[in-house]
Amino acid sequence: MKLKMTSKEKRELLLEILFTLVLLLAADFAIYILLNEWTRHIPGVASGIFDIKMSLTLGPNTVKFGNWGLLFVFIATVFDSFILYWRIVHQYRQIQLYHVISELHYIASGHFDHRIPFVLNGSMQRVVESINALVDSTVESMKEERRIEKSKDELITNVSHDIRTPLTSIIGYLGLIENKQYQSEEDLIKFAHIAFVKSNQMKSLVNDLFEYTKVRQADTPLNLMTVSLMSLFEQLEASFELEAKEKGMAISTKMPDGDLKLEADPEKFARIFNNLITNALKYGKGGKNIYLSARRMSDDEIEVQVSNDGEPIPHDSLPQVFERFYRVEKSRNQKTGGTGLGLAITQRIVELHHGTIKVESNNHLTTFVMRFPVEQPSKEEKVEELD
Structure with a gap:
């Protein structure tokens, strides 16, 4: 006006x-x-x-x-x-x-x-536009700062909760051992074993938290190499074969376009599939199969899917599954629930490779769909994207 x-x-x-x-x-x-x-x-x-x-x-x-x-x-x-x-x-x-x-x-x-x-x-209008743009930028920075502060508070709360639960058990059972409040050597072994299991849970949380913090950094380096998806899938099948059999599940692969290769950090890229397969084994109740598939979408892009035919993810949980510490299993049970960081780490690694990830779930399949560029952009192209 x-x-x-x-x-x-x-x-x-x-x-x-x-x-x-x-x-x-x-x-x-x-x-x-x-x-x-x-x-x-x-x-x-x-x-x-x-x-x-x-x-x-x-x-x-x-x-x-x-x-x-x-x-x-x-x-x-x-x-x-x-x-x-x-x-x-x-x-x-x-x-x-x-x-x-x-x-x-x-x-x-x-x-x-x-x-x-x-x-x-004239120039006064440019001054007005500059002031409005500056206010927009300042407000957005304030919102981002509040989001970061809230995120830190949530992180501390969740980590405190997840560490306190096994730590309480460890202290309790070690206290029984320290005060010789056990009836037999069998009880002693049982108490020590529980303390050992809880210690491993804490170690898993700390490792995931460290990994999440590491991949969240904007300048996280990637050790880029040419990765063969066929070789990667074969390694994944072999490494998870025993665990899958124990769960009554089988892992199979499908690559209609033959072996596909792309540029990626092998260690971080494998972590994506380790997390997704672990989730399928842990939460795919009633499932019999885990499917790994890859196909070429274009000369520059490859789509990779990890699916399982187990219990579907509730529809209202789908938008939140990649959030840090979110668990579909609400009770935060240490036997069934993980750290709640696996999918957040997965999403971040996908983003570091300039890819996308989404999840689809129905009564037949739960599928994580990822798309990756065949070649990672150069530093110059990254600067242009930021501009």
């Missing part, structure tokens, strides 16, 4: 115009009197004015003035008009600047959802 001046500002602008006009007319009158005296007493002045009159042209025609007074009025009118216009523009810009500063003070007082609403002309 256009800037609307107040009645007071309009009066001040009008007074400024009248005051400037009076000063200019007074100056013109004084100069006219002075020139009149000079022409009467100094012949050279009159001769010079005559020469100026004769040399004035306007286009193809010569401008003729009956006497030097008309010439003076013409020159004074042009000069006064320019000065008056400049003063009006200057005063109006001062009014605009006052409104901009008032709006800025209003925003600075805590009204961060407010923006300067009016549209100005």
